Amino acid sequence: MKLLRKYTALGALSAIIFASSASAQVTAEEMEAAIAAATGDSAFVFNTFLFLSQGLIVMFMAAGFAMLEAGFVRTKNVSTILLKNISLFSIAGIMYYLVGYGIMYPGDFNGFVSWSGFLYQPDGGADLATGYSKMSDWFFQMVFVATAASVVSGTVAERIKLWHFLGFVVLLSAIIYPITGSWQWGGGWLAESNFYDFAGSTLVHSVGGWAALVGAIIIGPRLGKYTDGKVTPLPGSSMPLATLGTFILWFGWFGFNGGSQLALGSPGDANAIANIYANTFISAAAGCVAAMLVSQFMYGKVDLTLALNGVIGGLVSITAGPEYTNLLIPVLIGAIGGVLIPFSVRLLDTLKIDDVVGAIPAHLVCGIWGTLAVGIFYADFGIGTQLLGIISIGAFTVVATGIAWYVLNLFGGLRPSEEDEMAGLDKSELGIEAYPEFS
Amino acid sequence: MKLLRKYTALGALSAIIFASSASAQVTAEEMEAAIAAATGDSAFVFNTFLFLSQGLIVMFMAAGFAMLEAGFVRTKNVSTILLKNISLFSIAGIMYYLVGYGIMYPGDFNGFVSWSGFLYQPDGGADLATGYSKMSDWFFQMVFVATAASVVSGTVAERIKLWHFLGFVVLLSAIIYPITGSWQWGGGWLAESNFYDFAGSTLVHSVGGWAALVGAIIIGPRLGKYTDGKVTPLPGSSMPLATLGTFILWFGWFGFNGGSQLALGSPGDANAIANIYANTFISAAAGCVAAMLVSQFMYGKVDLTLALNGVIGGLVSITAGPEYTNLLIPVLIGAIGGVLIPFSVRLLDTLKIDDVVGAIPAHLVCGIWGTLAVGIFYADFGIGTQLLGIISIGAFTVVATGIAWYVLNLFGGLRPSEEDEMAGLDKSELGIEAYPEFS
Amino acid sequence: MKLLRKYTALGALSAIIFASSASAQVTAEEMEAAIAAATGDSAFVFNTFLFLSQGLIVMFMAAGFAMLEAGFVRTKNVSTILLKNISLFSIAGIMYYLVGYGIMYPGDFNGFVSWSGFLYQPDGGADLATGYSKMSDWFFQMVFVATAASVVSGTVAERIKLWHFLGFVVLLSAIIYPITGSWQWGGGWLAESNFYDFAGSTLVHSVGGWAALVGAIIIGPRLGKYTDGKVTPLPGSSMPLATLGTFILWFGWFGFNGGSQLALGSPGDANAIANIYANTFISAAAGCVAAMLVSQFMYGKVDLTLALNGVIGGLVSITAGPEYTNLLIPVLIGAIGGVLIPFSVRLLDTLKIDDVVGAIPAHLVCGIWGTLAVGIFYADFGIGTQLLGIISIGAFTVVATGIAWYVLNLFGGLRPSEEDEMAGLDKSELGIEAYPEFS
Amino acid sequence: MKLVRAIIKPFKLEDVRGALTDLGIAGMTVAEVKGYGRQKGQTEIYRGAEYAVAFVPKLQLDIVVGDDMVEKVVEAIVSNAATGKIGDGKVFVLDCHGATRIRTGEVGDAAL
């Protein structure tokens, strides 16, 4: 920070255009060039600022995941899930810098895997030709990978060792997520096939969801969750934290979807982002209300936890294509997402797959639904291709994360001893309890 | 999100202006037109981004209300207030889309009620003539209505049935708030009268406050609050949550007031918003300190809950006109708002009106004060007209919400049974407690 | 807020340039002037918006400090620390307006103390020559002073009287912080010496840290913390709140560092901010991981509280110079910051200096480290000058705050009676407990 | 000397305490407990799974009194804690062989 900073306006660069005599008459061409330079500068700033401001909002989702999960796990595992959330975010970001980005954005390619090197480092200066600061783009991409990892942590909470989980985060953020990401956003084979996934219903949320599903199956349910063919609810520690987390995620999602427009530097882009914001809001709202109504009809009471999941479900559902100009469509898409939540929660319980926070219904099921919805509601995209994307990415992620979990399991086992699990991971893994005052 | 997005700069549109030969000389007129096109594009982006970024910040106030109210209700009603907050926001937004916006912005009119149709839907494209994306404006307006509804939920907490309360939210956001809103911001009769309410001290906060007051009177105080002519404090569940909520509201208020400038696309607008930010900050700070001092003098101790209310009081007080360039004025306005808080809290207790979170002092009393202050401190506006606005909107809202509460009461009563209230709404209405682990 | 606001584009001012006949031909000079006016307007808006949006994000750090500290103090002192946080922010802001800003930015000077008057008040209008709205700059500067004060409150928590602490805040924000601030950012003698501190590792964080250190020594440790040569841990009330606070601070730091670029109005500035964001993120991530690893090796378990401090340590470390284009450097700087945390926590315990939240390790130790790192990693700055800045500001702050604490102590003593401390300040100072329901 | 233990509905605390004060009882110790009995907790629902909460929040009052007071104390509790609905709670009486006031070392009835 400096005092009395020199006043450097936009268009400083445009000055160089007029090398010739200042008093000469200007032609239309010269003038267009001069204005284009100025507007190019301005667009560069807008686009860069979009990446940064929206990326920061997405980053804050990490706090949302932390609070949501802390609210949904039992008190004896709260400190552990907090630590997992703040460290997974740190680790995912570092790994994405070291390895992941190079895999996900390998430059021109249209195949399955490519690679542009370790330790992402763009030129230091402002590359005007790109239209945005490359580092701002990196920042925005980086915050996405942490989201995928956060999805996993909630599902497998309360019964996985800290360092094993973090090992999984390393593999997910360095390799697995970037590979499928490269297929579409990196310009790989899927992008060629006219698959569409605007901000990542499939590429981010379903990938996280599949990883979580495979993890939940391999690790198994928490002790006492399914006994004698009965589901025993293991209520979480704090509904205020879970609700706060949901609000923060909702907030962060505007960065997620809005920033995925990737440009703010023209009225068309700004207007598109406005539509995206409206879509994002109203789909979540519809998801919330729909989940509440289903809960009221199914149980005669409203289940707050399902309403919170309904918000997330509505958000994930619209993420694949939040660009409708008729808001009835996102209302419908979100509402269906909200309806899917209670039913898939029940289905998982029937299958004895223990998902502590409901991440699989919200991120995987609604991720699939949202991706399909693009095929239904947009004229330009077909259900077939959308299915192709869903299935190919799903298949790859299931196999890859299956291997990852398997390999990590070799190092002393993913799961703590029964006794440690019973005592809670805060005692056995961390040695610090969530509310440690009188203990 | 797409890879390698084409670089579309601002002013792409300006290119079409030069249909003629590129090497022709340009006239001053042509040049002015070309620059105007480019700056018009740029202003469009700025204005739209203002609506979106500030609207999002306002949206986050929903989390603030949720936390504040969760902290001020007793543990047995915390889950219910959380659910009310997240669902009221969802419902208010949807209703405003379906009905409310059409009433509030009916197009040219200067009367009492008009109507431009259901299901707001602007043209999909960027309408440059407007100067901002219409959908971004809708988004910004929408988040305001939720604020008014949030005010109500805090006051009537702990003793109203979930669905009845949500029914009230439907009526408030679809009809009642939009009607008074149209009088001023919709270009109705009040706007014609030179009434001034920059960001809604009266239109948003007092409307919510009146609705809350009428509700509190009709529903009556919580069991045990006023017994044998004595006030029995019913302390809330969590001061950390209440404080967090207050900080979030303070944060969100910058969106509220800053965004209400409605334009960022010129130095004048940007400078105005800077003044608004400084006013908004310092009025809240003064409200906080003033409430603390009054509390210290009245009770010999500082009441944290009054200090928190003081912040909100300072914010509501400055909302009607946060444009002063001399910061002593907002300091004064906020401080008076802060002083009003403890006294109006006491007045309500004397009248046996039970306001769980202090929304009536903060939003209604300070809303009135702030609206009057415009008449005192701005040369352009008179106290008479300000009073006219306060009274007409107050009278309409009291009558309309009175009818609304009355009608809803017909459906089995607004209030749960004594036993249900005693057990807490979390048990009787939701079946999920705030900290449900060992219960 | 007004309906149908007139469409005022950027460059409205540029129109006046063409006073002459509209159909005349334009010269290159005229054209450059016209474009410069338009881009100047645009830069003004960008720069102002940067101050406002980043300043607001910094403001939210107040909530982060409040939550972090509430989580780290014992339950019986939680309400008091909440009140301290919200009121210190209010008071610091008001004092900076009344007195501090005039000391910190006295206009042209290169000495030790100067002064441009009370009650900061810039011209009301938009001063285009400055390149940004002056009030937006004030807002941005103001939120910084509150940060320094927040650092102090955490260290001396649980054992200092409310009003005495607030008295210290008055002196710190009105006089002490502005004086050292003026040496560098105000254009004083240190700025002349080629000292570099981009966003305040020394000017903000170390100043707060020194003040905290002096306070902790003068006030002494909490009862029972160091007994019989043994350290007795006094665990805090809530890890979820502490974690939430850390996430909020991390979020806010992007405003802190990003906004300190002080300009967004050119591609170069936008690009610089992108680098700053990437640096800020990755240094914190490295600090977190490094603190975790050290904790794992030192104790065989990961200490969540140290991981949280590690994040802050990484952030403070990079604050003096977050402009690297090679991200390995901030990784290294942050990691060293993270490693410093556990060791300086231990050192303080050895010296029987009781720092409740770990503010001295994170803000002072890492602040020194970060300032030195500038001398190591940037070619333009030398370790000698960096040391000069560290030592001169440290010496002044130690002396000035020592006097401040001493004087305040004369008014009945800084410290509550043993009995009051034992009962908790929430009872003795406030009369409201953090969770007051059944008490 | 006897220890009278009352398990009551939480919201009845003030009434009971008032009645005991009227009898001249100057001290008691209260714990928050969970009661299991005829009164069943309401059915709760969590993530779509319903479950019966077996335990209901109660307050447990332990009051040590001289033998002569026992009957009056029990009576005062019964009449002030009753609502007539299931779950009103119980009063148990246990023998207490001695009491000491920590502050003064007084023993017996003087310690109460």
Next chain:
Amino acid sequence: MKLVRAIIKPFKLEDVRGALTDLGIAGMTVAEVKGYGRQKGQTEIYRGAEYAVAFVPKLQLDIVVGDDMVEKVVEAIVSNAATGKIGDGKVFVLDCHGATRIRTGEVGDAAL
């Protein structure tokens, strides 16, 4: 009449309650307590300082039963709360001189 007090590991509550219900025991009162005994709490760490937590969370069950049931109740608790590991807890038996049901005023065994 006796008051049987059991201090058990928290996760054994359901098993014990089930066994008692099978014996026809209709009521009990449960408190969350901290136990100190042979079982030591794990070493915790807070801000780099390690400390042994002396206390371990336990549940304390107070069950008033008729004299004839005491033995069966103790037995049921012992067999259902045991894991064989240190810290399983204790069962104590105290005399209880009387019980009153607040709702009805019934006394003695009828009050249980």
Next chain:
Amino acid sequence: MKLVRAIIKPFKLEDVRGALTDLGIAGMTVAEVKGYGRQKGQTEIYRGAEYAVAFVPKLQLDIVVGDDMVEKVVEAIVSNAATGKIGDGKVFVLDCHGATRIRTGEVGDAAL
């Protein structure tokens, strides 16, 4: 066998526990309770309304000991929990008819 119950100020726990350990007492059970007595809670204030908090936080220690230890235990508690200020608490002694160690089934003094 006796159950010694001590109600003490919370911050005295460590002192008392230390003294008991010195006597060879290996176990106890502690509950957080609210005490009502001569010591009044401070006046609190909430939303501008003042109210006297009737209850003060205390810790309740239940220690079952053999008859021979009772006196020493009571004495140790009294001397270690006293501050001389109102509210130091009480020690009560109740009869205990039996103890069983759940883990082993041992009964009587061997179970302690």
